[in-house]
Amino acid sequence: MPIFRPYDTPRDGAPVLAAGGVSRRRLPLNFSEEDLPLFEDALEAAIPQTRLLELEDVGVSPEGMLFKDWRILPESFSSPSIMEQFLDRRRSVLKFLAANYLLRRRRKFGRDCLWIVDDWSAGYFHWLADALSRLYVARDAAKDLVLLLPHRYRQLEFVQSSLKAFAVGSVEYAGAGEVYFCRKLFMPSHVAPSGNYNEEVVRGLREMLVGFYGREGAGSGAGERVYLSRGRAPKRKVSNEGELLDTLREFDFRVVHFEDHPFEEQVRIAAGARVLVSNHGAGLTNILFMNPGGRVLELRRRDERERNWFFNLASATGLEYFYQLCDPENPDEGPHTANLIVDPQLFRENIRLMLAG
Template sequence: MTPENLKLQAELAYQKGDLAAAATACQKGIKINPSQTSLYGLLGQVLWDMGKTAAAQRCYEHWRQMPPEIVAINPEAGAYFDKANTLAIAGKLSEAVASYEQALQLEPNYAVAWVNLGIIQRKLGNIDEAIGCYRRACAVNPNLVDAYYSLSNAWAEKGEIAQAISCCIQALEIKPDFEPAYSNLQYLLLQQGKIESAFPCALHILPVEVLQEFYPEPFPIVNNDDTEWVSLRQSVHTSTTIYLTPPKTIDENVHRSFNWRRYIYPSTFIAQMPGGRAWGDAYTAVITADNQLVSEVARGSAELILTSRKLPEPTHVEGNLAFLSVRGGNTYYHWMADLLPKFELLHLGGMDRSKIDYFAVNGYDLAYQRQSLELLGIDPHKIIPSSQFPHLTAKNLIVPSLPGNQGIMTQWGAEFLRRQFLPAAAKRNFPEKIYISRQTASYRRVVNEKEILDLLLTWGFVCVRMEMMIFAEQVAMFAGAKVIVAPHGAGLTNTVFCQPGTKVIEMFARQSVSINYWLIAQLVGIDYYYLLGDSLEKYYLQRGEEKPPCNHPLYEDIYVNLEALGEILRLAGVGS
């Protein structure tokens, strides 16, 4: 058993209160790999709870003193490394180079020292020397993300764009959610004129055509043969169609995004896969025991998961593991629309929840994740967060399909959420007219929100911030609301809890319109309106400022015309 497996075993035992079993698992893991830093911290916590405070303190002390990379066996090399870092911070670059070189003479396999030396060489304008340092770091430690990322930057500076893209891909092989690599890829692909391939990178999607062209070796043929896979699955829903009514707007013509007159939901299924493995993080991938990628449940760049030679070894789970993690599942909307309805799929597919040993979900750290699972009656001891254990294998992997197309709520999914959460909603008086603010968000904010609020207050609206409310309060507030005004954002997910006839006015940046909440309105019977914002360039021009760059239209801020907002409020019949 690997240290990673023993860490999972220890954490689950600790959650169940079995301190002796948790301590034993930690000690076994440390014996196999004494440099497994996290095991010392967990063992310290277990020993403290057992009342063995002296042993716990020794564990904690050992944990704190462990360096992030245990390669500088020679203490003198470590001292030179620390001195070099101090000199680099002080701007004494030539002296820092000399100290890094002294550390590497004593310990040639000190990968982090090679990376840091390369960074200083690049600052000094010695680009070829920097590339040599980064390549040496990659050779010494092929799983060091920073080495490939730094090498990518150096190749890009030298104009070797194909080499730079290849290094970004190698960084993502190790850490598929590594944000800087996606930013680099978008920039590099745009430089090559590959616009259609570049923009998905802003959404953490690595297009297959980029892998095929720039993979450091000939890209292997991905086997998507579903012949055996079909025999493992059980159908739950057949394909269904809903018919749509256009949204209401003050514009002369309805935006082309709303030209749908019907929407077809795909069929759903559950599969049981003995010996299957799964990855749940920036991407989701399910792979059969004979190494076939299940394309029907793959999202993001699942092909990279199948072919990567550098992912952490999978953690094995004995028993039945239901893999529920979804791409984007650490955001409120995808958690509600894509992940939670999978519990209903398990039920509809005849799966007895009590016989499922573990549930893999994206995370358990966020308040709404814990609170919604608690309301569903899920034992927290059965939760395995993909954020901590992205790579899993199981004796029997249970895989529900997505409820529908990714990011699109289904009729039965909406009914499930209402049935499960409306009865438990907090009983409290909430305002009937609400405006949902995104001012604390990092993107898609209303740039003139103060003026918007001044207007809405005269119409009797109250400004609310969803991050300040517990999950049950959000459900209750939307269940009692009569009018909701909001910029496009995850807070509108809660419209699934609205009463029929509730008026919802959604505001968009002109170049980024989404149908998600219009579709929810069709399912629930909401009176839905939308308003397109004005040009952001116009807003910043009026202020004498330059518009900040934005790497994808989805993240663009919104500038709302006050007259247009008043007009659509009157169209909706909202009394001032």
């Protein structure tokens, strides 16, 4: 049935906002040949053109799903595979359409809207790397449009703060129980598959945000060496972090918990850092704000081959990338939640190597 297939969003003739191309990445500076399988699939990636799509009479659910003519738009999802998983659950599709066409309160929205999010965009990494990249390429059009966001985004401090850097006509948050039907909706297509980057776009985004917020200790050298701790996070932390503190003190690293800082301070701290060290997690997204030529050490799970997001981001923003492979505290736990055990001696060697250049 058609309702179990995605809406065919028209793209022909849509204006191009950003050119596509091929993103090529060099191997880490401390690369070991035996680790090639971890990186080889990420050394080159095709980056599509970004177009400004224009649609009429589009429905927007309170959760942020787009639909039209009883079909869900593929742009509601961060990837085709996630869309397919949703559409395969036919009962869920029927419940969604019934709720949003028949049961929920409807609101006709007559002003021209801009849409930049998908089902993952409420996360810190995906908001900065994916959603704000889309807003950046559409920034000229955004001046005359209403940026429409799902209701839960109103509660996210990093969303509120980061939008201050953009000249958006206005921002509207959909009501928790309301379905918006937009007369006209403009939507930049995804700038790159999530975890990949259009280098020109992401560098422009960095300059906009850092230019707006500034750099911490600009010209003073303060905070040049930063260790970002996930010690207070409920998952994916370094379980033996205490064993690393002597090395961090020896080499004058500042230990930072980004949850203690609002978004604008996070931008300034990262922008003022020459060297940044952390394990894989949302906080590493802030390497986006570092100056080209800065150095990053990612503590990453030994068997992780798919999530090269920060290796790719370091390359796209002109940073020098180092890595250290770590064993999970619980080998049976998945990469989304497992804590890591960091070899303290190898950690010290990698810190020395990073600072030697």
